[in-house]
Amino acid sequence: MMDAFEILGVGLLFVLLVLLWAVPIVAAWNHRHPHRGTILVLDLLLGWTVIGWAVLVAWAFAGVPRRLVVSCPVCRLPMQLERGAAAGRCRTCGTLVRGPISPSPGGPG
Numbered sequence: 001m002m003d004a005f006e007i008l009g010v011g012l013l014f015v016l017l018v019l020l021w022a023v024p025i026v027a028a029w030n031h032r033h034p035h036r037g038t039i040l041v042l043d044l045l046l047g048w049t050v051i052g053w054a055v056l057v058a059w060a061f062a063g064v065p066r067r068l069v070v071s072c073p074v075c076r077l078p079m080q081l082e083r084g085a086a087a088g089r090c091r092t093c094g095t096l097v098r099g100p101i102s103p104s105p106g107g108p109g
């Protein structure tokens, strides 16, 4: 028979494990990870294995795209552009600013 302290301990351990298990999902969502949907599914399937969970934590934190800082051609203020994004909108004047590597017109996509 378990007493109240044992039940409390098991409950706390369970909550702690659930919080730890959700770390890759929360990290991927917080960083707007491009593969956050995949990380969610893989954590649901493999998060209970220690190795799978560790790989997902590393992926959730490492795979975050770094932002490029470019200057707006209209107002000359620096703005952040997500790497891989073709263009972003200036927060100050609303101009659509293209990244340094713009896709060639007529290309695939």
Ligand SMILES: [Zn+2]
Pocket (backbone or CB within 6 Å): 072, 073, 074, 075, 076, 077, 090, 091, 092, 093, 094, 095
């Ligand atoms: Zn601007």
